[in-house]
Amino acid sequence: MKKVLITGANGQVGNEMTARLRKDLGRDNVIATDLKIKEGSANATEGIFEELDVSDAKRFRELAHKYQVDAIIHLASLLSVSSEKDPVFAWQLNTGSIINGLEIAKELKAQFFFPSSVAAYGVDAMPRFNTPQDTFMHPITVYGASKYAGEMLANYYHWKHGVDARSVRFGRLVSYKVRPGQGATDYAVAIYFDAVLKSSYECYLRPDTMLDFTYVDDAIDQVVKFLNTPASQLKHFNGFNLTTFYATPEDIANSIKKIMPDFKITYKLDPVRQEIADSWPQHMDDSWAREEWGLNPKIGLDEMTEIMLTNLKIKLKAEGEIK
Ligand SMILES: NC(=O)c1ccc[n+]([C@@H]2O[C@H](COP(=O)([O-])OP(=O)(O)OC[C@H]3O[C@@H](n4cnc5c(N)ncnc54)[C@H](O)[C@@H]3O)[C@@H](O)[C@H]2O)c1
Incomplete structure (x- = not known):
């Protein structure tokens, strides 16, 4: 990976990935793209930024050829909740943009990467704890279905056309830089914001809902390591499970209480988000990634809690939300 085009560069992962790769590869070797330029943002001012709607295959191709990139990191996607609101659009955007990117990677003999999700699993993936990488995949959301289809497309381009197409x-x-949304697992960000803002949080998932987490910096480090692993070392290329730790809302609340003993959590369940969270494994088995390319994320729950609370206090103070 020497010259890379990143899609969805203004997003949670994209922002951090752009900054990291500009450091690793040099500012002129990272082409950050997203729907619109964010005037004044680091993405816009500290290197190359191009506007790109990834459903526009022609412009996607033109940019990749113009800069002669040897890697495409495709992060643009409609996320789970927005996808459920408009499944037809979500399917077309998520799967269409992956195949657009794969076609371009094929032409340029470039590496291709996209992030899949635990949402690719469904309720029949067994066991629910330590769920294997290779098992029944019957997602219950259109987002999950589009991610799994993406994995299959990437596999197809790999075996049929020799494209170095990879996914995790x-x-x-979890990141403190992005405000929580309405997603099934956004509680894991919202809980930290509310801890700092009001020392309490009302959670919409059951206290025992166990899911996998990774702090965003760790996720970026591990993806970069994966992409730099020689192809000859890999037995698999797509759908690598990547997780750092598993936790429930109660675990996260207890971790916050170690720093803020007065913090209180209450529960008011949302059946829609609970059903989605319950359809995902409690914990994915990521041993294939550990064995094949040395997956080794480091930031556990308590360390993440400290990072989140410390940085949110600074951020929310700077934004005038707390004194
Ligand atoms: N954040 C998570 O917890 C998580 C978990 C699993 C997988 N992922 C995947 O990681 C990737 C990045 O996630 P994120 O959290 O940074 O999402 P995000 O919503 O913060 O960022 C997505 C970016 O894509 C851009 N985008 C949307 N439609 C576009 C289009 N048509 N053309 C070009 N850009 C477009 C948006 O403007 C946004 O900047 C996504 O593929 C997501 O599915 C994220």
């Missing part, structure tokens, strides 16, 4: 399945990524 993330559990929930």
Whole structure:
């Protein structure tokens, strides 16, 4: 990987990935792209930024050829909740953009990467704890279906056309830089914001809902390591499970209480988000990634809690939300 085009560069993962790769590869070797330029942002001011709607195959191709990239990191995607609101659009955007990217990678003999998700699994993936990488995949959301289809497309281009197409399945990524949304697992970000803002949080998932987590910096480090692993070393290329630790809302609350003993959590269940969270494994078995390319994320729950609380206090103070 010497010159890379990143899609969805303004997003949670994209922002961090762009900054990291500009450091590793040099600012002129990273082409950050997203729907619109964010004037004044680091993405816009500290290197090359191009506007790109990934469903526009022509512009996607033109940019990749113009800069002669040897890797495409395809992060643009409609996420789970927005996808459920407009499944037809979500399917077309998520799977269509992956095949657009794979076609371009084939032409340029470039590496291709996209992040799949724990949402690619469904309720019949067994066992629910330490769920194997290779098992029944029957997702219950269109987002999960589009991610699994993406894995299959990437496999197809790999075996049929020799494209170095790779993917990992993330559990929930956590970062203090992005405000929580309405996703099934956004509670894991919202709980930290509310801890700092009001020392309490009302959670919409059951206290024992166990899921996988990775702090965003760790996720980026591990993806970069994966992409730099020689192809000859890999037995698999797609759908690698990638997780750092598993936790429930109660575990996260207890971790916060170690720093903020007065923090209180209450529960008011949302059946829609609970059903989605229950359809995912409690913990994915990521031993194939550990064995084949040395997956070794480091930031556990308590360390993540410290990072989140420390940085949110600074951020929310700077934004005038707390004194
Ligand atoms: N954040 C997580 O916990 C998580 C977990 C599993 C997988 N993922 C995957 O990682 C990737 C990045 O996630 P994220 O959290 O940074 O998402 P995000 O929503 O923060 O960022 C997505 C970016 O894609 C851009 N985008 C949307 N439609 C586009 C289009 N048509 N053309 C070009 N850009 C478009 C958006 O403007 C946004 O900047 C996604 O593929 C997501 O499915 C994320």
